[in-house]
Amino acid sequence: MKPILPRGYEISTSPDRLDRPLIHQWLSTDSYWAVGRPRELQEAAIDGSLNFGVYEEATGAQVGYARVVTDRATFAWLCDVYIAPELRGRGLGSALIAVLRDEIAALGVYRIMLATGDAHEVYAKAGFGPLEDPGKWMILGRA
Template sequence: MVTVSTDAALLDLDTLHRWLSTDAYWAIGRPREVVERAVAGSLNFGAYDDGRLVGYARVVTDGATFAWLCDVYVDPAARGAGVGISLMEAVDAALTELQVRRTLLATADAHGLYAKFGFEPMAEPERWMLRTFAP
């Protein structure tokens, strides 16, 4: 049975960094120090099976008006076992408790999963702008 915790101290940062920096299309090459800073500045959700990290998601939020769901990842060996659903149930409960008005998500996959939790394509994408930084 998978359990989800928001206790960042439980996260296996070695595993998390390996997942993100080598297998997550949006974070390939992400340095360990950046993963550590991201964890420190976010609301983290770790999914565990017998104490072993099998999934992760994080939310960047002001806790009042806006949130960004990102770095959602499930260990390939655990995919198809409901880990993503467990993570999203925990994320949904936390966001509902915070009552943030908007939660943003950018993804190339798992649209069906996110739709079950109220995510939908932006009605007015032309109103949103993006600033990128390349060090």
């Protein structure tokens, strides 16, 4: 089933369309996972990822963002998903997740991971679920 994007919005993976200062502002000031992230670090993260922007069709203004760190073959890590606060609850986040899920799957990637503290229902709509055996997974570095 093709994801349904609310009327008046579009999603693009073009790096040239990204509003990098806005993305940094959103994530470094209004996300629980990246507060205080330096601009240089955000730039490096964008440059090393497959990026998805959500835009108003009429103005071209960016209203959402997500990035995927991937080898484009077997594995992907979904992170930095953000929708402008005034537009939340309109289905933009769910559509963004569904579009990127389908684009990543089209690459042949069969595993997409993510971590969320508060949006489990948004990701569940796109088919994400808890780890079957979290005891197999390990981490190195800060939480």
